[in-house]
Amino acid sequence: MxxxxxxxxxxxxxxxxxxxxxxxxxxxxxxxxxxxxxxxxxxxxxxxxxxxxxxxxxxxxxxxxxxxxxxxxxxxxxxxxxxxxxxxxxxxxxxxxxxxxxxxxxxxxxxxxxxxxxxxxxxxxxxxxxxxxxxxxxxxxxxxxxxxxxxxxxxxxxxxxxxxxxxxxxRRRRVTGAEQRRLLTAFVTAARSGDLAGLENLLAADATSYSDGGGAARAARFPVVGASRVAKFVKAFAPRFWTGVEVGWASTNGQTSAVLTRDGQVYAVVTVNASDEGIEQVLWMMNPAKLTTVPATAT
Structure with missing residues (x-):
């Protein structure tokens, strides 16, 4: 036995x-x-x-x-x-x-x-x-x-x-990893300050912003399309969205993402997909159920 x-x-x-x-x-x-x-x-x-x-x-x-x-x-x-x-x-x-x-x-x-x-x-x-x-x-x-x-x-x-x-x-020709990070960094800086012109300069003409809240976080229910509309959308919610938020950086899905934390908890993950025409997609991951594996101590 x-x-x-x-x-x-x-x-x-x-x-x-x-x-x-x-x-x-x-x-x-x-x-x-x-x-x-x-x-x-x-x-x-x-x-x-x-x-x-x-x-x-x-x-x-x-x-x-x-x-x-x-x-x-x-x-x-x-x-x-x-x-x-x-x-x-x-x-x-x-x-x-x-x-x-x-x-x-x-x-x-x-x-x-x-x-x-x-x-x-x-x-x-x-x-x-x-x-x-x-x-x-x-x-x-x-x-x-x-x-x-x-x-x-x-x-x-x-x-x-x-x-x-x-x-x-x-899919258009993608930019290098270094350029993707530069564009993301510039986007976050312009978004935090509500810099409308700065945002428009970074975005491709047909840029689209997607916000995934899954019904658990306050987020846009539909994609926002067009450089001008995306820039105005980001500027409009800047005062309340960025209050008390700290920004860190992480590698998610092989590209740089901004990890936004508030009171030590991951609040959102933001990244961009870009081509030589500028930022084509802005992705706002805000659904708490999808943020559990992202480290809050991103550098």
């Missing part, structure tokens, strides 16, 4: 060690599919429970098996999330994830991690999104992606090609 228990414990420890070694990749897949840290964590935990109870002796390639389970669960979860977001209060934005320690979140490349890309991927079907994420972020061969999503290789190539064209058609 003792030997049996010891053997079972050892087997579980081995299963956990293997699972832990690929967990960053599993989380990276789930997060890119769902845009939510909490939902990705829950999904990865479900994968562990399935792995723990599975007949692991029948699995020839555990890493591939776990990636397949994660992706298929994520496709189902994304379908459910799409329905829920139809009733979401105000604009929905991806949940910021701290990338200071792991900028790629388990991927070979940092693709499909930036806020701009995640927002674009929301327009794809869950299966298209999965094919794009597996290929562009994790460099899976088309044959393996086909096995993971239960499709033929020709279909997978079409899915990835269609997703790439969609992203490229909408």
């Amino acid at each position: 003792t030997n049996t228990r010891s053997g079972d414990r050892q087997e579980i420890e081995q299963a956990l060690a293997l699972f832990s070694s690929v967990r960053p990749r599993l989380f990276g897949i789930a997060y890119r599919m769902l845009g939510s840290v909490a939902e990705a964590e829950d999904l990865v935990q479900e994968v562990w429970l399935r792995w723990q109870g599975y007949d692991r002796a029948t699995v020839e390639n555990p890493a591939a098996f776990l990636a397949t389970v994660t992706t298929r669960l994520a496709i189902n979860a994304a379908q459910s999330a799409r329905v829920r977001r139809e009733t979401y209060i105000g604009p929905w934005l991806p949940e910021p994830v701290d990338t200071s320690a792991d900028p790629h979140l388990g991927a070979e490349r940092g693709e499909a991690l930036e806020f701009a890309i995640l927002l674009l991927l929301e327009r794809l079907s869950p299966t298209e999104r999965a094919a794009y994420v597996l290929r562009e972020a994790f460099d899976y061969p088309y044959r393996q992606i086909a096995e993971i999503i239960a499709a033929n290789e020709a279909t997978v190539r079409q899915l990835v090609s269609r997703a790439r064209k969609h992203v490229l058609a909408v």
Whole structure:
């Protein structure tokens, strides 16, 4: 009896060690599919429970098996999330994830991690999104992606090609990380002081401001579009929004974000997406449920 228990414990420890070694990749897949840290964590935990109870002796390639389970669960979860977001209060934005320690979140490349890309991927079907994420972020061969999503290789190539064209058609040439931080810093400075001209000079002509309060924080219920309108919008709420707020800086989703704290608590996370035409998107994350993983001690 003792030997049996010891053997079972050892087997579980081995299963956990293997699972832990690929967990960053599993989380990276789930997060890119769902845009939510909490939902990705829950999904990865479900994968562990399935792995723990599975007949692991029948699995020839555990890493591939776990990636397949994660992706298929994520496709189902994304379908459910799409329905829920139809009733979401105000604009929905991806949940910021701290990338200071792991900028790629388990991927070979940092693709499909930036806020701009995640927002674009929301327009794809869950299966298209999965094919794009597996290929562009994790460099899976088309044959393996086909096995993971239960499709033929020709279909997978079409899915990835269609997703790439969609992203490229909408997205302009992005600026460097240093330039993105410079524009964000200048934006925060102008926003705090209510500098209307300064704000307009930073914004692209068709700039859009998205505020995600999720019904739990006071935020604009609709996107604000156009440089002049965005600048006037930001200036209008400056006196009350910035009172008592301290600004820190963090790396979220591979780009610089401003972490706003009030009384030691994270109040909002603000970032911008920009091209050579200026700031194209201003993202205000204010939903408290999406700020739990952002450190309040950002530098």
